[in-house]
Amino acid sequence: MAKTKSEIRFIFYAVSIFICYFIFGMLQEKINRGKYGNERFTCTLSLVLITCLVNYIFAKILMLSWKHEKDTTRTAYYFSSALTYLLGMVTSNMALQWVNYPTQVVGKAAKPIPVMILGVLIGRKVYPLKKYFFVFLIVSGVVLFMFKDQAKNATDYQQFGIGEILILLSLTMDGLTGAVQERIKSESSPTAYAMMLNTNWWSTIIVSLGVVLSGEIFKFISFVTIHPEIIIYLTGFAFTGALGQLFIFYMVSEFGPLPCSVVTTTRKFFTVLASVIIFGNVLYPRQWFGAILVFSGLFLDIFYSKGKSQPTKRELNK
């Protein structure tokens, strides 16, 4: 019975993440890759500051409404996961100044891999061998499905450059965030709200310093004054991000960072799949193969990994 309930919650969180981040993704592209007059928006730190601040306020409001158990998580854990979470966002948004949106999304679709590897090396998590295989199937399927063939024109051919390095850095940061979250989850099992509140509190402080010390704040204010139309995108971006993040933290605190990254990665796949179906585009054989890999990986994972996860300390103490 409890099992079915937790499965229903998993599906509910996953669908909510899909919906929120679908809108979030469109706005992210609009903000980072859109043209404003003949200018581009490049205030990445300010953008991340808005995200963290709104996430913090959102969690704070939610926490006001009911009583919570005392959170015993070490501040050093929250601080380090906040720092890597922040660097992960800064580098992935910065990458968009060098590579286009599909390239960034395909690159970041590999997220479950660093989350898994660093979760084992640093987060003290143990996975059965088959779990590596299923995750590998899902990630390779998503990447195959979304990967765009290189442009035939030699001048369009892009070298491995700053954008790609930023994506790799971002993936490493995401993996480290997951690893620290894994430890938090197993040592003190805080609520989703407490995790969201503390992570965003520390990241807001760190990124505020960055925005002020780098002087980006002035550039941001002048950009918004000249192009006020961006405010509506920024508002929508922050709001859908905060709502989506609430479900992300529900997922992380209840099921862990790996299932969470598998959901966010398949979300990207389903977004592209839906647009292919809606616009009646034909799938290339490579995409068919990718889709089969994704569905096989998901299917196998659901049927063979069920109930095999390590219980948390709190569950053991119950």
Ligand SMILES: Nc1ncnc2c1ncn2[C@@H]1O[C@H](COP(=O)(O)OP(=O)(O)O)[C@@H](O)[C@H]1O
């Ligand atoms: N484990 C996590 N802990 C905290 N925040 C997360 C986590 N996973 C995702 N997020 C938040 O959700 C946003 C979207 O994540 P995701 O869909 O994986 O896309 P991205 O490729 O931008 O990382 C991230 O920018 C981050 O703010």
